[in-house]
Amino acid sequence: MQINNGLVYLIALPLAGAAILLLAGRRSDKWGHIFATLMSASSFAVGLLQLSQMLARPAEERAVEQKLFEWISVGSFQVDAGLLLDQLSICFVLLITGVGTLIHIYSVAYMSHDKDRRRFFAYLNLFIAAMLLLVLGNSFLNLYVGWEGVGLASYLLIGFWNQKPAYATASKKAFIMNRVGDMGLSFAIMIAFATLGTVSFAGIKEAAPEASTASLTAIGIMLLVAATGKSAQFPLQAWLGDAMAGPTPVSALIHAATMVTAGVYLITRSNFIFDAAPTAQLLVVIVGAITLLFGAIIGTAKDDIKKALAASTMSQIGYMILGAGLGPVGYAFAIMHLITHGFFKAGMFLGAGSVMHGMDDEVNMRKYGNLRKFMPITFVTFGLGYLAILGVPPFAGFYSKDMIIETAFNAGGIKGILLGSAALLGAGITAFYMTRVMILTFTGAPRWDEKALPHESPILMWLPMAILAIGSVTSGFLLSRGDALVHWLEPLFAEHGEHEELLKPIVVTSLALLMVAIGVAIAFLKYSRSEVSRTAPEDVSLLTKIVRRDLLQDDFNEAIFMRPGQALTSTLVKTDEMVIDGAVRGIGSAALSSAGALRTSQTGFVRSYAALILIGAVALIAAIWVVTQ
């Protein structure tokens, strides 16, 4: 593999940005945001340069490597801190730095009134650097460093306004649930080291064919646990909704476009493991299918615009995980949906931020209405993202989502029918809740609070939205034209034969569009024809109440993990207090109380002492007399 010593700059630039802004402190308040944006943009430029060099090489020689330093060297176990840039990583590098730079620009205006803007940009740069390390690491151990880094950045940014206790709690919740997933990744690395003796991607790929299926399945399942944590997939999905406590650009960058897709990257990158472990692969598609429905259903009952979008993110990543679990035929489509989703979902989040900016930080959609008159640009960009997520041709989502649904149907047998139907149903529900968001926000009668003064956002905010909207329109077509992305990624994945088609592509497409049309129609009937109330109606069915409580995900976690955990710790604390401290204190208090009891025999009456002495003497003499007889 070719050596390229320029890779390190991709990470070093934003990392230096973060370090300088954090170390310089308030001195950099004036220029910090510009500096951070420049760092991110220059990293994007390095990425483009790498892409142009990569394009100049033939397909087999496109991957390049850079060894940074010898990291761990213990006997036969060698791990170098090394970077690997191949066809898969370059997609991520450009997505992270490209969308990241746009969101930096957006944040300059969005955060302009925040006195901590510089710290915000430092964290954003830290995130970019960690995420790049995640996708550029050439071994699971290097990836793990980035994996933890993005977790840290996510924690810092969700809790950016940690003066509000609820936000601080949300950041802790995200961090702790992510830790559960991170345990999975560390277990996967340990199992890989124990059974295969190596943790580098190349080494595992080489060793995988000879390895036992059992160990590969164990690694695969642990990697899946890691992916569910980071990508908010079932059953570790509950943190994503609360993560919306962070500033909106953070939700757009971290919790929509990039970090939450790290799980998809992990599974795609470990394709050689999952291909050899069918059980783990089956679990991946099950998780994906459950989550895509789970997220979509939650999305239908959310009144908070950001939480509706978060539920949608969860659902869309479910699609990606589903695609990635379908094996070599699906990896490329998962990545394609990841990229198009990065455009349209980031665009819609920025749109939501723009709406909030104009509506005095109101997030309740029931207090919006008729905003298209006042925010035409936001309306158009959000609308293009909306059309893209629905999968309306020729917008981006049509190409990527349709391919995943089609591949799911072709998975074969009853599995294919179940997965395909789930994906189709998900598309319909997606259409319903996204249409609901559009109707509640941009059409109908105004239901604003008095304080709201809706106005279009400044150019620094709408320009990134517009660019992302262009991406939402064109990216799907560009990536799928002549199967461009599929051929681009082909060298990385195993060969896959032709699958027999359960349904013709045109049938699947029509079915998907039909589901979308039904979803849109229901939403129109329900929300467009009658007045929407400013508060959520209370007299709703039990099902609606359950969905409003996020399908009881928190109740489940609290009942199964939190309360037994609390009971366990309080039992332990009580045991410590009662048994261990109790024994120590018991000895002390026993001495005290017995002394107290004895003390009462001291009456102070001399005559009784004399009587006692007399009795004692008589008893003693009697005893001596008895013994000597």
Place this chain on the structure above:
Amino acid sequence: MNAANYLYVSALLFTIGAVGVVVRRNAIVVFMCVELMLNAANLAFVTFARINGTIDGQIMAFFTMVVAACEVVVGLAIIVTIYRSRRSASVDDASLLKR
């Protein structure tokens, strides 16, 4: 005369003394009863010296007298002091130790 009779007297005196110590409240009387017990012991010592034909018992009797004399000096001083401060020579009134 049978020497054992002296021992009976001694036992009687000791018993009178012991009962007096336990039942009387006046410190002076208690004190006198203590002296009675000491003298009962002296009588027993002397009687045993006579029975055994040795002088050990007589020597012990002198010791007892010396100790008793010292004790009377200290004890009377204490009783007088208590009487001065409390206007009472009752041993039951001087029962502050338990508090």
